[in-house]
Amino acid sequence: MNPTVGIAVILTVLQAAHCQMVKDLSACLLGQNLRVDCRYENKTDNPLTYEFSITKDNRKHVIHSTISVSENIYRSRANVTMHKNLVCLHLQSFTTSDEGIYMCELKATNDYTGNQSRNITVIKDKLEKCAGFSLLIQNTSWLLLLLLSLPLLQAVDFVSL
Numbered sequence: 001m002n003p004t005v006g007i008a009v010i011l012t013v014l015q016a017a018h019c020q021m022v023k024d025l026s027a028c029l030l031g032q033n034l035r036v037d038c039r040y041e042n043k044t045d046n047p048l049t050y051e052f053s054i055t056k057d058n059r060k061h062v063i064h065s066t067i068s069v070s071e072n073i074y075r076s077r078a079n080v081t082m083h084k085n086l087v088c089l090h091l092q093s094f095t096t097s098d099e100g101i102y103m104c105e106l107k108a109t110n111d112y113t114g115n116q117s118r119n120i121t122v123i124k125d126k127l128e129k130c131a132g133f134s135l136l137i138q139n140t141s142w143l144l145l146l147l148l149s150l151p152l153l154q155a156v157d158f159v160s161l
Contacts, residue, residue, distance in 0.1 A: 025104050025118035028130040034094035034122065035130055038087045038104035046108040050080065051115075052089040054122075056100030064089060067107065067115075096124050 024039040036052065051065035062070050064078040077092040087106070091098060105117040 022104060022106055022116045022118045025102070025120045027102065027120055027122045027127060029094065029124075029127045030090075030130045032093055034089075034091040034098065034127070036089040036091075036102050036104065036120070036122070038089070038106065038118065040085055040087070040106055040116070042085050044108045044111065046110055048082070048087070049107045049109065050082075050087050051103075051105040052078070052080065053103045053105070054098070054100040055103065060103075063091065063102075067105065094124065099123050 021041040021043065022038060023041050025036065026039075027034060027036045029035075038050070038052075049066040051067040052063045053065075054061050054063055061074070062068055063074040064070050064080050070078070074091070079090050081088045081090065087104065089102075089104070099122055101119050102122050103117055103119050105115045107115045
C-alpha cells in the first residue's frame with residue numbers, strides 16, 4: 001500500500017472517531033410549549049455547535065443555532081439548553097403553524113467529517129405530553145414552594161410532638 005494512501009485512510013478513520021453522533025430525536029409538549037430533545041453520543045471533548053431548524057412548505061427555517069443565523073420569527077420564542085449528551089430546543093407558544101419537519105444538526109469544533117443530523121415530523125395533535133420528571137425540571141416553581149414550606153412543615157411536626 002502506498003504510504004500516502006495509508007496515512008489518508010488513518011486520518012479518515014481518526015476523524016470519523018471524533019464526530020458527534022445523533023442517537024435520538026424526540027418531541028413533546030410541555031404545556032403550550034414544544035420541547036425537542038436531541039440526544040447524541042459524545043466522542044470528543046471539543047466544543048459542540050448545533051442548529052435546530054424546521055422545514056415547512058419546502059423551505060428550511062433556522063429556529064436556533066450556533067452554526068448560522070436564526071430567523072427573526074423564532075428568536076424571541078426559542079431557547080436551547082444543553083446537558084450531558086442532550087441538546088434541548090424549547091419553543092414557546094407552539095401552534096399548528098409551527099408544525100413541520102424539525103431537524104437537529106450537531107458538529108464538534110475541528111471535526112471535518114461534517115454535521116450529524118436527525119429529523120422528526122412534529123404535528124401538534126399527535127404530540128405526547130412531556131414526562132412528569134421533565135416537567136419538574138422545566139418548572140422549578142414547585143421546588144421553590146417546597147423549600148419555602150419546609151420551615152412550616154418542621155414547625156407543625158415539632159408542635160405535634
